Amino acid sequence: MPPMRRKGDLPEKLCAQCGRPFAWRKKWERAWDEVRYCSDRCRAEAKSARGRG
Ligand SMILES: [Zn+2]
Numbered sequence: 761m762p763p764m765r766r767k768g769d770l771p772e773k774l775c776a777q778c779g780r781p782f783a784w785r786k787k788w789e790r791a792w793d794e795v796r797y798c799s800d801r802c803r804a805e806a807k808s809a810r811g812r813g
Contacts (some may be wrong), residue, residue: 777802777809 770784775798782798797803 775799775802777806 771792772781772783773795774781776796778798780798784792788795797806
């Protein structure tokens, strides 16, 4: 059989802000090792979390 690409083959991480798993995205292909948040919103919340509850 020829090699087939499975849809579920993408790497995943846990968001450092909301704790949910998120899958690799094309826009992260060059910085996947540095990605910590599932979205820009979570990234913004993580930054603004200081001093505000
Ligand atoms: Zn998140």
